[in-house]
Amino acid sequence: MIRILLLRGMLAGVVAGLFVFALARWIGEPQVERAIAFETSMDQAKGEAPEPEIVSRSVQRSLGLLTATVVDGTALGGIFALVFAFAYGRLPITSPRSLSILLAGLGFVTCTVVPALKYPASPPSVGNPETIGIRTAAFFLLLAISVAVMVIAAQIERRIHNRLGTWNALLVVAVFFVVVVTIAAHFLPNFDEVPAGFPATLMWKFRVAALEMQVLLWAALGFFFGWLAEKAVSRSENAYR
Amino acid sequence: MSQSVVGAFAPQPVSIPAIPVREIMPWAIFAGLLMLLALYFVGAEQGATSLIQGHTVHEFVHDGRHLLGFPCH
Numbered sequence: 001m002i003r004i005l006l007l008r009g010m011l012a013g014v015v016a017g018l019f020v021f022a023l024a025r026w027i028g029e030p031q032v033e034r035a036i037a038f039e040t041s042m043d044q045a046k047g048e049a050p051e052p053e054i055v056s057r058s059v060q061r062s063l064g065l066l067t068a069t070v071v072d073g074t075a076l077g078g079i080f081a082l083v084f085a086f087a088y089g090r091l092p093i094t095s096p097r098s099l100s101i102l103l104a105g106l107g108f109v110t111c112t113v114v115p116a117l118k119y120p121a122s123p124p125s126v127g128n129p130e131t132i133g134i135r136t137a138a139f140f141l142l143l144a145i146s147v148a149v150m151v152i153a154a155q156i157e158r159r160i161h162n163r164l165g166t167w168n169a170l171l172v173v174a175v176f177f178v179v180v181v182t183i184a185a186h187f188l189p190n191f192d193e194v195p196a197g198f199p200a201t202l203m204w205k206f207r208v209a210a211l212e213m214q215v216l217l218w219a220a221l222g223f224f225f226g227w228l229a230e231k232a233v234s235r236s237e238n239a240y241r
Numbered sequence: 242m243s244q245s246v247v248g249a250f251a252p253q254p255v256s257i258p259a260i261p262v263r264e265i266m267p268w269a270i271f272a273g274l275l276m277l278l279a280l281y282f283v284g285a286e287q288g289a290t291s292l293i294q295g296h297t298v299h300e301f302v303h304d305g306r307h308l309l310g311f312p313c314h
Contacts, residue, residue: 002260002268028308055300068305071283075276082269089259112310121310124303135312136289210310 001236005081008228013077016220017070020213024069028213029061031123031206038198039125077221080107084229092161096233097226104222106150112214114146115139118185121210123202128193138188145184153177284311 036057043050055064084096084103093099119139127135153173160169194203284306286292287299299306299314306313 002265006268006272024305024308029304032304032307054296055303060300060304064301065304065308068283068302068309071279072305072309075279075283078272078276082265082273085260085265085268086262089257094257116310119310119312121307122313123307124313127312127314129314132312132314133289136285139312140285210308213308214310 001232002082002085004232004236005085005229006078008232009077009079009081009084009225010074011077012221012225012228013073013075013080014070015073015224016077016217017073019220020073020217021066021069023213023216024065024209025061027209028206029065031202031209032061034199034202035123035125035206038202042125042195042197073217073221076217077225080104080221080225081229083107084225088229088233096229097223100226100229101222104218104225107221108214108218110146110150111143112211112218114181114185115143116211116214118142118188119191120207123206126194126198126203127191131191131193134189135191138191142185142188146181149177149180149184284309288313 040050080103084100087103088096088099091099091102093102119135119142153176156176157169157173160172163169164172282298283302287296288306289312303313
């Protein structure tokens with residue numbers, strides 16, 4: 001059962017990754033190109049030589065982008081399937097499709113919204129290369145805290161579910177999650193590394209595109225995996241009859 | 242009120258069998274680590290830390306890393 005779920009999670013992830021690639025090509029790449037053009041013009045104004053191209057732009061925006069989105073989707077799909085396998089039968093939701101969509105929603109909030117509110121996606125030329133180490137560490141630390149607090153929140157919900165009822169129990173743990181994650185984010189370092197003159201509209205469009213890609217990724221994963229998981233579950237139930 | 246009565250009034254009783262943790266664990270560890278390694282190569286390799294020399298991995302996934310929201314450079 002778990003092997004089937006894992007494979008289907010990865011399959012759903014591949015499909016989600018392909019969707020994300022298509023959306024990234026459509027709404028993401030124009031912003032990346034504009035940001036690189038800004039970076040090049042800044043380098044020229046300072047009299048610096050352009051950075052050597054190790055991988056050509058045409059490969060970066062096609063095969064490179066495709067690899068990144070599909071590997072990202074597949075890996076996320078695999079982890080998603082493992083979380084689903086653990087949650088199924090342990091949460092009071094018996095429909096595999098409903099559970100898959102609920103988990104995708106929670107995953108979106110935990111793994112995308114929380115880190116992105118503090119450390120949003122940034123286009124090329126935004127961000128000081130010297131701080132990449134601390135920025136990466138802070139980003140993944142906030143992601144880890146968010147996941148940990150979500151796991152604790154789920155445990156608390158299980159304990160208080162019967163005593164408070166579904167609505168109140170969910171409200172209590174939602175407030176718990178938001179408060180703890182906000183406090184943690186507050187104490188993590190701030191980075192303000194947008195170069196002077198960087199177009200605000202470009203920044204806005206880039207970040208909206210990045211967020212839309214994440215919405216598509218989690219939605220595709222949740223709906224497609226839910227469909228595949230329902231078929232897997234009903235087949236294994238029939239096998240016992 | 243006894244425990245069994247409280248249980249009987251629980252909202253939506255769970256009837257489906259959960260997959261035992263010891264059955265999930267080996268998959269979670271091996272597949273989970275593999276997936277995290279894949280995410281590492283897309284999201285962080287040759288940025289803050291490098292397992293492989295050079296910038297080829299970083300440059301190859303460059304656009305995806307920016308658009309997927311990972312810190313790139």
